[in-house]
Amino acid sequence: MRRKIRYGMIGGGRGAFIGAVHRMAAALDGQMELVCGAFSSDPDRSKASGSDLYLPPERCYGHYEEMINSEAALPEDKRMDVVSIVTPNDMHFAPAMMALDHGFHVICDKPLCLNINEAKQLQSKVRSTGKLFALTYNYTGYPMVKQARQMLANGNLGKVRRVVIEYSQGWLSTPLEASNQKQASWRTDPLRSGAAGAMGDIGTHAENLAEYITGLKIQQLCADLHTHVEGRQLDDDGSVLLRMTNGARGILYASQISAGEENNLRIKIYGEKGGLEWAQMEPNTLLVKWLDKPTEVLRTGGAQLYPIAQHHTRLPGGHPEGYLEAFANIYRNVAFCVQAEINHEKVDPVYLDFPGVDDGVRGMEFIDAVVRSGKDDKVKWIGI
Amino acid sequence: MRRKIRYGMIGGGRGAFIGAVHRMAAALDGQMELVCGAFSSDPDRSKASGSDLYLPPERCYGHYEEMINSEAALPEDKRMDVVSIVTPNDMHFAPAMMALDHGFHVICDKPLCLNINEAKQLQSKVRSTGKLFALTYNYTGYPMVKQARQMLANGNLGKVRRVVIEYSQGWLSTPLEASNQKQASWRTDPLRSGAAGAMGDIGTHAENLAEYITGLKIQQLCADLHTHVEGRQLDDDGSVLLRMTNGARGILYASQISAGEENNLRIKIYGEKGGLEWAQMEPNTLLVKWLDKPTEVLRTGGAQLYPIAQHHTRLPGGHPEGYLEAFANIYRNVAFCVQAEINHEKVDPVYLDFPGVDDGVRGMEFIDAVVRSGKDDKVKWIGI
Amino acid sequence: MRRKIRYGMIGGGRGAFIGAVHRMAAALDGQMELVCGAFSSDPDRSKASGSDLYLPPERCYGHYEEMINSEAALPEDKRMDVVSIVTPNDMHFAPAMMALDHGFHVICDKPLCLNINEAKQLQSKVRSTGKLFALTYNYTGYPMVKQARQMLANGNLGKVRRVVIEYSQGWLSTPLEASNQKQASWRTDPLRSGAAGAMGDIGTHAENLAEYITGLKIQQLCADLHTHVEGRQLDDDGSVLLRMTNGARGILYASQISAGEENNLRIKIYGEKGGLEWAQMEPNTLLVKWLDKPTEVLRTGGAQLYPIAQHHTRLPGGHPEGYLEAFANIYRNVAFCVQAEINHEKVDPVYLDFPGVDDGVRGMEFIDAVVRSGKDDKVKWIGI
């Protein structure tokens, strides 16, 4: 029986940013419906948030434990299928573990959790429960990112030699956390954010994208982390030299004090035969710079793209798709997978392409290595 | 009582393009839900299409008349509030008239209908019924378009002197309609599309955008229409000299044989103090070229934008919004208006900003004038 | 005997703009040397200007007639070979006629002269004297413009269907001539500039470029000219519908009141198989937009370019060449041709590619037709 996939949300109450993003991503394709939520640990606030979203009060819970227990007790044709976790990093692990234990699939915001230890436990739990676990490294959802990955996998550019990933933002150029700005406060707090600041918040996106697109792993790294804004507890700027598993070299940087930058995530990858360039703020273009012929401009919606790019596109060329559409590709893929499970069908393999718990573990390993390398001016290269 | 606004769709069955766009636009913000449809005049096909969308079979109708009659007969807490019409141009008028007559609000794809006569009747009907009527000139939904309009309204650039609107596509460079390609077939057929081809399909978007952004009307025009592809019945390429109500001069062109172009809609407007440039394929940037200071790059999500731009934006700067988000702004605004009507509340005036039946009449007048001017090599300027 | 080609300049004294451009263009490649000049009709000012340029006072003349007569009387191994005319439009005809009559080759700034009558006389004179006559429609000197022309000549894009040429400047947005600004004064004065303002000054560049690149002629046009700045005597803004000899349609516009624009000359040409786009302000890129494959980015210095583009390039790819290099291509070509004449050699045909008196006649015909069409709201299409 085909039906909309039902999900409940943990976090994402009034005033939150990423919760609303998850909801729009889930709604876009009409494959999922929000049926419940623990939007806030304040029950009244949770109900008010749910009411904004046209949810009945009885399914707006004051705590994630209450939500998971209550939903698990509902009849199968009513209870949620999937839990979306959109809280700060310190509140990913516990609800994710509990949701998995109660038989729910999980979609979790990135990074996975607070540290490698938590990450490995989650990884085991996902494996032992067999539930779906999607991690919203949403930039992998862009069709041109998928096109880039496929081109490299197919060897179109030859062996990869050089990888450059830049992620620049400027919004933490001032001590925003001092004024209790919500987004800044938890991201600069080691207890809520983890061991890294900018490197954890956006550096992990860069790390994930580098490994996703190239199909390579970062093997060794050498980092320099710095905090420019006085009084801030975590890094707000950092650069990392990379050595990849195939011998490729590269650079990754993540900065939130690059004043004047919005959300400037860019990746350039060079193989023996040519290079790729993609920029998140103009995501529908992928430049292919050939060694021996003119640069080509690949575009979302183009008839020449690989099927995996085409299957993650909704519109003809020239009708720009953006951040929400890429984010929605993760939700849509999860919905297709859950749908297939419900109906004991096979899902088209192109829809299995979304980040999961292993990517999350990788992110924790990256943060750990970067922080160790970045804090020590002596030991140069650290394996990850 | 706040609730999701319910809508039914006419057209948009399997294989359609714009129907799916309307549904994603309606779904994105969680303010509307699709409750029924007459997706095809073939009842089985309509039911199959509805089933794809998780609709119950009893609300998948084989004809729009059946849908309107049946829905009107449903209890108030179940029946649709709004009808979305996403059929080819020849099938806008009759369902829109009937829907209005039965007390439903209408969202209609552009252009409004087949000719001025139909347009005027619809205009009268909207006025007499007092129902909402939104026309999906979706490009007005982009935040940077609204910013441009507000800047000109506020006189930031002084008196407007020059307007250049270009709309280039290449997809009709070959006789695609000869192979029965669905989109090409009806758009090149005067019976289904109306008196103009490219000028009707995309030229009206350009016309609407020019008048919307400048707040001026086209007063006189002088056109050259041409059909480049042999055997095609309607224009596939045309250029128009414009004279605006305030004395501004300009150019509008619409071409579907500009081989290699995707959906290249651009507008440049020059006032006494500076110029604006906006391009649909990179919609989050608005260039402001000042006469006496450096060009500024305004960006969706920017803190300096006018409230009307900010209210039609969902994400922080650097998280690109696209075609669907702009389209969804029309749906969201309609939803807010209907919500307010249900609750006898006032809606924030920024949400009243969506195209309506008057814009549709204007489009028909434009097509009429362009066709008359473009077909006559003697009479130069035609008033509209 | 190979030697530097010697030239004298008429106009271009202190404070002039285009004279300095001609001198840099002549100097760049080391093929020409400035040996004399009538830089001003004020003999002292002419000498002072010549002194700035390290010329001996005896070859700094107070009048072009004196210069031509004196130089003609010099021994062959000393006298100039070429006269460069860089005066306002009303001072092209007489010195050019006299220079040709005295056996000198001529390089003349554009547009050719004041009207068709002068133009035809000059054309006859060039033919009867057999001297070289180069007209500095300098934008044809860009390598990527030559590449575009060759691609169309070779049929790479199929039959041309659509031509769009835009030339926007903003510097005449205010009544600059009222303050006696030198450049503005003569350009807005019909006695010195001719029958057209913006259309003469920059519209002719656009016209020349359109015909040069496409290899087609404008067969009919329909224009709208306007003067936006009060009190100005000539048009400062205009738009023209075009019909080309092969049936292609198009638009040309020239505006000097597009506030905020610098020198925005752009051309887009669409054939059956694809389109070309080139912009003067980023002149080293030529976009080739294919109907059925990804857009290609051709770049100055690229190994794939046609020989005519490569021969007009001095640097490897990525070392930007600009306005002066394009301008210098005309001078270098003239130098090579004169060199060949001196040595009774054949010049490589790629260097024969520079604009001449026929292009100049064409420009006068264009101005004449545009002004006649633009001033009459009744008669629509005018042949040229």
Place this chain on the structure above:
Amino acid sequence: MRRKIRYGMIGGGRGAFIGAVHRMAAALDGQMELVCGAFSSDPDRSKASGSDLYLPPERCYGHYEEMINSEAALPEDKRMDVVSIVTPNDMHFAPAMMALDHGFHVICDKPLCLNINEAKQLQSKVRSTGKLFALTYNYTGYPMVKQARQMLANGNLGKVRRVVIEYSQGWLSTPLEASNQKQASWRTDPLRSGAAGAMGDIGTHAENLAEYITGLKIQQLCADLHTHVEGRQLDDDGSVLLRMTNGARGILYASQISAGEENNLRIKIYGEKGGLEWAQMEPNTLLVKWLDKPTEVLRTGGAQLYPIAQHHTRLPGGHPEGYLEAFANIYRNVAFCVQAEINHEKVDPVYLDFPGVDDGVRGMEFIDAVVRSGKDDKVKWIGI
């Protein structure tokens, strides 16, 4: 007495690349004239090269020593004023020392020489002789680079926090030196090029630009150098973490195996109040990204630019200047300085702004540090 400044060239014979660049740069502004050369160590080849340049055979020398000695023996009103050295790196030191010793000013191609030892000797020699010494780090010649430097010097962006300089080329992606390609051969040969490959050839440009624009020095660095092309003796790809004297952090990279890149030199600098971005391949634009207002697009020729930018510009905005014009700014400045010296006048300080021997020493120190750091996987930070 004002006269053209006379220069002789060492290197730059037929087939050379950079010699022709120097000559065009010297010629452009009409302030210098080439009077002699030792274009090749093969006297016949030197004479043939000189003949191409319209030099008399007696001033085309077979060896630089012969040239310097012979020219020094010429009467003052005939002999060269300046020597331009355009040979590979191993042939900079000796001719430069000799030229200085014989009282000639020197313009030398970059990098300065082969190692720190040579560099320091040259530095002493310049100081002891008091002659002018210009090093053609030509990218500092761009007007927008000078604008950027001035903005930072004036504190417009607050304290600099982050510096990113990228220099990517792709032309050494294959073992081009194996086919004896002239440019590749010497650049990949440690005896002719020095201790570094890509880092010496283009990394030093990046280093110079970073220090020039910011006014800061690199205080510590940590590098990773690599040779991707088998059999190559020097690095063809490298990345460097930077710490600047004021505590700013950054990245510098130089790669000649970034397949598909032409000459992609870019710099991004972030201060407390905003960021700057400049790209050599579109050199007439400088983006200024403000923390709290819209990004501004500064353009060569703009009336708002600092005088130092305006004085290094020849054309109005929108008339693109390029690589040769920037290069010529060094030659023009040297010419103005020599002219002033001849005439015992003071030169306008804006024209004193060109790279010199101290920049050259700095480059050698950079190469030395990068090579030491890049070859050692243990020691992380090296001071320079």
